Amino acid sequence: MTQDATIKSLIETRLNDAFAPQALSVIDESHHHHGHAGWREGGETHFRVKVTAEAFRGLSRVDTHRRINAALADAFDRGLHALAIEAKAP
Amino acid sequence: MTDVNAAIDAEVKGNDVVLFMKGTPQFPMCGFSGQVVQILDYLGVPYKGINVLDDMGIREGIKAYSNWPTIPQLYVKGEFVGGCDITREMFQSGELQTFLVDKGIAVKQSA
Numbered sequence: 001m002t003q004d005a006t007i008k009s010l011i012e013t014r015l016n017d018a019f020a021p022q023a024l025s026v027i028d029e030s031h032h033h034h035g036h037a038g039w040r041e042g043g044e045t046h047f048r049v050k051v052t053a054e055a056f057r058g059l060s061r062v063d064t065h066r067r068i069n070a071a072l073a074d075a076f077d078r079g080l081h082a083l084a085i086e087a088k089a090p
Numbered sequence: 091m092t093d094v095n096a097a098i099d100a101e102v103k104g105n106d107v108v109l110f111m112k113g114t115p116q117f118p119m120c121g122f123s124g125q126v127v128q129i130l131d132y133l134g135v136p137y138k139g140i141n142v143l144d145d146m147g148i149r150e151g152i153k154a155y156s157n158w159p160t161i162p163q164l165y166v167k168g169e170f171v172g173g174c175d176i177t178r179e180m181f182q183s184g185e186l187q188t189f190l191v192d193k194g195i196a197v198k199q200s201a
Binding site for chain 2: 032066069073
């Protein structure tokens, strides 16, 4: 993963590698937050991820979100500011 | 434990319901914080809102405290409940109301 890769593609790569999800969509919602805290020119700050993966079965919501957040640590380091998560087991 | 961590810990353990948020319950400065405020207000739950924008130490420290990278963060009786998505999911399914009542927090009766 090069520095040139978009945050969106980084999120997709990290989630695919970590959870091998059956369904995954990564939506850039940065434009909804224009001018708000954390927003920046060029977007790619606010994302929504919808992920369905066997890996989440039996986990609490907090544990599921923690695992997703941990998988995306470098995306947060690179400017990901807000992440809405819709996660479930199939 | 650092001073910041101790201050956070004191807030979390010293208040039944604490929301670390951007802005205040009266004037949320972020849509995600605002959603949690709306839910707590709807349920009539007394809570303490802590504006992380007022204190950079707390803003960063709360992320380490809970090992959770985003704000808002809701705590009930010292326990981390979740952020905006989890709070909303729990509210919509009725789990949040049950959880609060189980913790001894009164919520407004809803139909």
